[in-house]
Amino acid sequence: MLKSKSLLLIIVVACFFAACKTGPAYDKATQFAIDEALIQHYVDSLKLPMTKSPEGLYYQVINQGGAKVTIDPALDTVQVRYIGRVMNSGVLYDSTATLVDSLATKFVLNTAIEGWQRGIPLIGPGGQIRLIVPSTMAYQNVVVSALPAANGTSVFLPANTILDFNIRYIKLFKYKKPQVQPQ
Numbered sequence: 001m002l003k004s005k006s007l008l009l010i011i012v013v014a015c016f017f018a019a020c021k022t023g024p025a026y027d028k029a030t031q032f033a034i035d036e037a038l039i040q041h042y043v044d045s046l047k048l049p050m051t052k053s054p055e056g057l058y059y060q061v062i063n064q065g066g067a068k069v070t071i072d073p074a075l076d077t078v079q080v081r082y083i084g085r086v087m088n089s090g091v092l093y094d095s096t097a098t099l100v101d102s103l104a105t106k107f108v109l110n111t112a113i114e115g116w117q118r119g120i121p122l123i124g125p126g127g128q129i130r131l132i133v134p135s136t137m138a139y140q141n142v143v144v145s146a147l148p149a150a151n152g153t154s155v156f157l158p159a160n161t162i163l164d165f166n167i168r169y170i171k172l173f174k175y176k177k178p179q180v181q182p183q
Contacts, residue, residue: 026141032056035134035162042087043132050132057118058132065127065169073110073117075175080105080120080167087132087162093146093155101170113138120169128168135160 039058043050050058071078081104084094096105109117115133123129135141141159 028136028140031141031160032134032136035136035160038162039087039132039134050130053118055118055137056134057115057137059119059122060130061123062128062130062166063123063126065124068121068124069172071109071121071172072175074108076109077106077173077175078109078120079170079173081170082165082167085164086157087164090164093157093161093163104170106173115163116165116167119165120167123169125169125171128166131163131165131167133163133165135162138163 036056042048043058048060050060052058079101081096081099081101082094083092083096085092098104109120112120113133115131115137118137119129119131119133139157139159139161143159144157144161146155146157
């Protein structure tokens with residue numbers, strides 16, 4: 001009886017460790033090279049007037065907007081309206097829920113994906129920009145839930161999805177350090 005329990009315990013432990021096996025490690029440089037080739041083909045085939053940043057973000061300034069303002073990405077809040085699509089298919093994956101500027105999305109810039117952190121400061125408030133964001137500057141190898149489909153089913157962005165955003169930068173809210181009241 002003791003041998004049976006010991007054997008069962010060994011089998012359970014072996015199954016546990018076998019279930020913990022992970023896939024291959026994420027290689028950001030390799031994925032970036034794959035994304036770069038796909039984006040370059042997309043941009044060339046559609047003859048898009050895109051500029052490539054030194055980091056590999058593709059962008060097109062549609063409207064520069066007002067004067068560029070220095071943004072502290074860790075403290076300052078930006079307000080934007082946007083439409084996000086999957087690059088090759090054009091499938092809508094996310095968008096601002098409103099067309100009213102005062103109700104548009106607000107967030108501290110460094111909480112956004114890297115592509116937005118690098119792209120939004122390229123224009124001033126009131127400006128508009130198109131960003132083609134490599135997966136390495138978006139959600140990388142993570143599957144992400146997106147807008148629900150028309151039939152109510154859940155839709156997911158696959159890992160390593162390249163995204164195409166049209167962003168209208170509405171306003172910058174500079175962080176105001178709280179004043180300490182003397183006692």
